[in-house]
Amino acid sequence: MTHTTETEKAARPKAAAPPPAAGTSRPPRKVRVWRRVTPWLFLAVPLALLVTFTYAPVANMVAYSFTDWDGVSPELHYTGVENYVDIFTRADLFQVLLVSGYYLAASAVQIGLALYFATILSFNVRFRNFFKGVLFFPYLINGVAIGFVFLYFFQDGGTLDSVLSLFGHDPDRAWLSTSTSANISLAGVSVWRYMGLNFVLFLGAIQSIPGELYEAAELDGANRRQQFRYIIAPGIRPVIGLTVILSISGSLAVFEIPYIMTGGATGTETFVIQTVKLAFQFNKTGLASAAAVVLLLIILAVTWVQRRLVPDDKVDLV
Structure with a gap:
C-alpha cells in the first residue's frame, strides 16, 4: 500500500473553487444605475425634439381652440366650446x-x-x-x-x-x-x-x-x-x-x-x-x-x- 508523503501533498495543485451560483452576486450599485440611465440618455434628444415640435404645439393648438385669438393680438379671450359649435x-x-x-x-x-x-x-x-x-x-x-x-x-x-x-x-x-x-x-x-x-x-x-x-x-x-x-x-x-x-x-x-x-x-x-x-x-x-x-x-x-x-x-x- 502506497502512502503519500507530505511533500507530494503540498506539490499537488489545489482544485479550483466552484463558480458562484447564478444570482448570488449582484453588480455594484453604480453599474446598475448606469444600466437604467443609459437608454434614457440616448432617448433624451429625440424625446426633447418630439415634445418641442409636436406635443407642445398640439397642446397650444387645443388651448387656442377655446379662445377667439386672431393670431396677431397679444390678447385673447376664453370662449368655451363656441368654436366647435360653429x-x-x-x-x-x-x-x-x-x-x-x-x-x-x-x-x-x-x-x-x-x-x-x-x-x-x-x-x-x-x-x-x-x-x-x-x-x-x-x-x-x-x-x-x-x-x-x-x-x-x-x-x-x-x-x-x-x-x-x-x-x-x-x-x-x-x-x-x-x-x-x-x-x-x-x-x-x-x-x-x-x-x-x-x-x-x-x-x-x-x-x-x-x-x-x-x-x-x-x-x-x-x-x-x-x-x-x-x-x-x-x-x-x-x-x-x-x-x-x-x-x-x-x-x-x-x-x-x-x-x-x-x-x-x-x-x-x-x-x-x-x-x-x-x-x-x-x-x-x-x-x-x-x-x-x-x-x-x-x-x-x-x-x-x-x-x-x-x-x-x-x-x-x-
Whole structure:
C-alpha cells in the first residue's frame, strides 16, 4: 500500500473553487444605475425634439381652440366650446369634408394599382427595374412642381386636350372649371403622385416572403393568381392595413395639390385649405385651431375603427 508523503501533498495543485451560483452576486450599485440611465440618455434628444415640435404645439393648438385669438393680438379671450359649435352647425365650415370623398375613392384605386404592379414586378419580368423606377419617380418630385405641371396639363387647350385631339376627340373644355371634373382631376393627380409610395411598401413586403413558399406552390401546380391569393395577400396583410390608414388620413388632410392648382376654387376646397384660410386670411386662429383639432380627432377615430375591424394579427405562412 502506497502512502503519500507530505511533500507530494503540498506539490499537488489545489482544485479550483466552484463558480458562484447564478444570482448570488449582484453588480455594484453604480453599474446598475448606469444600466437604467443609459437608454434614457440616448432617448433624451429625440424625446426633447418630439415634445418641442409636436406635443407642445398640439397642446397650444387645443388651448387656442377655446379662445377667439386672431393670431396677431397679444390678447385673447376664453370662449368655451363656441368654436366647435360653429364648426358643426355652420354648413359652410363642415361640408368641405365631402370633398374628401373624391380622394377616398382615389386612394382605393391607388392601393389597387400599387398592389397590382408590385405583384407583377415581384416576379421575373423583363425590364422590371426600369418599371420600378418609372412608378416610384413621381413620389420624388416636389409637390409644388407637380401642381404647376398639371395646372398646364388640365387647362383649356393644354396637354390633355392636345393628346385627346390626336385620337379625334376635341373636348374643348376647361377640366378645372366645374366642381366634379376639377375634383376628379385633382384626385387623379394624387393617385399619380402617391402610388409610388404604396408600390414600394407592397414590393418590399412581397419580396420579404420566403422564396421557398413560391417554389413549393409551383411544384403543387399553383398559378400566379393562386400564389397571390394564398401566399402574397396573407403575407402582406399588415402592410395593406398600414397603407389603408395612411390613405384615409391623407385623404382627409389633402392640401398641397388642390391649393396650388385651384386655391380651393370651384368647389375644390378641402378641410385643411379652409383651416389655413381661417387662420391666415380671416385671422380667426381660434376657430382654425378648433377645426384642426376636429380633423385630428376624426383621423384618430377612423384609425381606431380600422384597427378594430382589421386587427394586425401575426402572419405565419410556414
